[in-house]
Amino acid sequence: MMDIQKNILKKYFGYDRFRKGQEEVINSILQGNDTIAIMPTGAGKSLCYQVPAMALSGITVVISPLISLMKDQVDTLNEIGIKSTYINSTLTNLEITERLFDAKDEEYKLVYVAPERLNSGEFLNFLNEAKVSLIAIDEAHCVSQWGHDFRPSYTRISQTIENLNERPIVCAFTATATSEVKDDIKKLLKLRDPNEYISGFDRENLTFSVIRGENTKKFICDFVENNKEQTGIVYTSTRKAAESIYEALINKGHRAGIYHAGLTDEQRSKMQEDFSYDNINVIVATNAFGMGIDKSNVRYVIHNNMPKNMESYYQEAGRAGRDGEKSECILLFNPRDTQTQKFFIEETIHNVERKEYEYRRLQDMIDYCHTSNCLRKSILEYFGEENVDDKCGNCSVCNDNEEKEDITVLAQKIISCVYRMQEKYGAILIAEVLRGSKNQKVLKFGLDKLSTYSIIKEYTVKEIQEIINKLIADDYLVLSQGQYPVVKMNKRSIDVLKGKEQVFMKINKKVKKIANTGNELFDILRDLRKEISTKENIPPYIV
Numbered sequence: 001m002m003d004i005q006k007n008i009l010k011k012y013f014g015y016d017r018f019r020k021g022q023e024e025v026i027n028s029i030l031q032g033n034d035t036i037a038i039m040p041t042g043a044g045k046s047l048c049y050q051v052p053a054m055a056l057s058g059i060t061v062v063i064s065p066l067i068s069l070m071k072d073q074v075d076t077l078n079e080i081g082i083k084s085t086y087i088n089s090t091l092t093n094l095e096i097t098e099r100l101f102d103a104k105d106e107e108y109k110l111v112y113v114a115p116e117r118l119n120s121g122e123f124l125n126f127l128n129e130a131k132v133s134l135i136a137i138d139e140a141h142c143v144s145q146w147g148h149d150f151r152p153s154y155t156r157i158s159q160t161i162e163n164l165n166e167r168p169i170v171c172a173f174t175a176t177a178t179s180e181v182k183d184d185i186k187k188l189l190k191l192r193d194p195n196e197y198i199s200g201f202d203r204e205n206l207t208f209s210v211i212r213g214e215n216t217k218k219f220i221c222d223f224v225e226n227n228k229e230q231t232g233i234v235y236t237s238t239r240k241a242a243e244s245i246y247e248a249l250i251n252k253g254h255r256a257g258i259y260h261a262g263l264t265d266e267q268r269s270k271m272q273e274d275f276s277y278d279n280i281n282v283i284v285a286t287n288a289f290g291m292g293i294d295k296s297n298v299r300y301v302i303h304n305n306m307p308k309n310m311e312s313y314y315q316e317a318g319r320a321g322r323d324g325e326k327s328e329c330i331l332l333f334n335p336r337d338t339q340t341q342k343f344f345i346e347e348t349i350h351n352v353e354r355k356e357y358e359y360r361r362l363q364d365m366i367d368y369c370h371t372s373n374c375l376r377k378s379i380l381e382y383f384g385e386e387n388v389d390d391k392c393g394n395c396s397v398c399n400d401n402e403e404k405e406d407i408t409v410l411a412q413k414i415i416s417c418v419y420r421m422q423e424k425y426g427a428i429l430i431a432e433v434l435r436g437s438k439n440q441k442v443l444k445f446g447l448d449k450l451s452t453y454s455i456i457k458e459y460t461v462k463e464i465q466e467i468i469n470k471l472i473a474d475d476y477l478v479l480s481q482g483q484y485p486v487v488k489m490n491k492r493s494i495d496v497l498k499g500k501e502q503v504f505m506k507i508n509k510k511v512k513k514i515a516n517t518g519n520e521l522f523d524i525l526r527d528l529r530k531e532i533s534t535k536e537n538i539p540p541y542i543v
């Protein structure tokens with residue numbers, strides 16, 4: 001059978017093959033199914049509705065929130081011989097009427113509109129009179145309150161489609177991967193039994209590492225020193241930290257830059273320019289840095305702190321290696337990062353449901369920092385990809401040559417302690433009881449009877465806590481939601497207790513080395529509070 005899709009791809013777009021996932025999505029649409037596709041930015045979502053638009057008879061209407069990009073996209077399509085137009089508020093009424101008239105005559109294969117257009121009677125008439133075969137909703141997360149840029153006019157889309165005399169095929173595209181957002185899109189757009197595709201999240205040229213228990217400033221300075229010829233980004237969670245690392249790098253004679261919301265507009269655009277033109281080779285920045293960064297030769301992205309969720313992490317880390325060359329993404333984890341992120345949620349989010357949502361996302365991030373499974377697999381599975389290989393052979397977990405230990409007995413001790421403490425306490429208290437501590441908190445909760453002797457002698461409280469986190473990350477235990485989560489058991493915990501399942505892990509003895517004084521944490525939280533008040537880092541749905 002002739003492959004229409006491939007012909008269109010070659011003839012108009014000049015590409016020889018589809019990227020991962022594109023063909024499945026296109027086939028699903030061409031078979032007449034409602035379809036939802038989740039692919040990261042840059043994966044090539046546009047092609048997934050442009051190719052069907054050319055293969056189907058009639059018109060494809062594309063709903064897109066970005067008026068500023070519509071003209072560019074339409075110009076590009078016309079250049080490659082795909083007749084298209086856009087209808088939006090930048091046009092005069094006369095122009096709109098003319099374009100709709102021509103569209104009705106099928107002078108165009110694709111018509112781009114902003115969702116606001118669905119309020120216009122003229123446009124709704126057009127939809128009913130023209131032969132519309134496909135409606136493609138780009139940036140479909142805008143329909144969801146859980147998404148990061150909710151657009152009220154997106155909620156009109158389903159009503160508009162319901163009111164049509166003939167229902168076209170409907171397909172939705174987004175890069176936002178949480179299941180909350182995905183379910184919302186399906187529900188609010190009233191997709192009919194849609195086929196779902198999630199793909200293209202893998203970035204094969206990136207190497208992922210999580211490093212725990214390092215002095216991060218020293219690590220970063222050494223790394224930059226050893227990679228002087230390379231360009232990189234260092235992300236920090238506070239401006240203070242950005243400044244301190246920046247100064248350290250400058251003092252060591254590196255061509256470093258700094259970027260955060262506390263700088264003036266001029267300072268920031270200067271830094272951005274210096275970075276783009278390779279006047280500096282490393283930039284230390286808060287998450288204010290990134291929007292619109294399209295530098296292709298970034299060889300490393302180091303996170304000085306754990307970000308607030310996997311989506312932020314992958315987006316920031318993903319700024320490495322856009323040119324397809326091998327690049328490194330290193331996350332430096334310190335247990336106090338958990339504290340700062342929780343503090344941040346408490347300070348900035350006041351809606352109860354939203355708070356739980358953010359805590360859940362934070363926990364996924366924490367689990368990533370502790371997992372004994374392949375990091376690439378963890379990322380891809382987080383983003384919903386299926387049938388991922390167990391080992392990528394190219395992340396800090398896979399590369400770790402040190403053999404994992406059989407820690408089944410240790411895990412059994414911990415799990416039985418969780419059981420005896422009736423699944424009511426957090427990791428620290430469990431660790432203290434396991435060490436036989438009789439501190440105030442242990443006494444206050446009446447746990448001194450349980451804590452009569454040290455059940456685990458060979459590890460410190462900090463180390464035991466770390467091991468508990470690892471057991472949680474790999475699903476041998478679970479953590480309840482919220483600011484003060486408690487450790488609970490699941491079916492797997494019981495299998496381990498009964499000896500039905502063994503636990504293998506690499507235990508990082510370094511943990512105890514990081515001085516984690518209360519004062520240090522206090523300083524960080526104080527800085528954060530100051531910075532929060534200037535609204536940096538705060539996602540748009542909160543302000």
Ligand code: ADP
Pocket residue numbers: 015016017018019022039040041042043044045046047
């Ligand atoms: P997204 O909307 O998913 O962010 P785009 O649709 O804007 O991504 O596509 C990103 C880039 O990838 C574009 O330059 C596009 O031409 C290119 N692209 C898409 N599909 C292919 C393909 N099969 N082969 C090569 N390049 C492709």
Ligand code: MG
Pocket residue numbers: 045046138
């Ligand atoms: Mg796009």
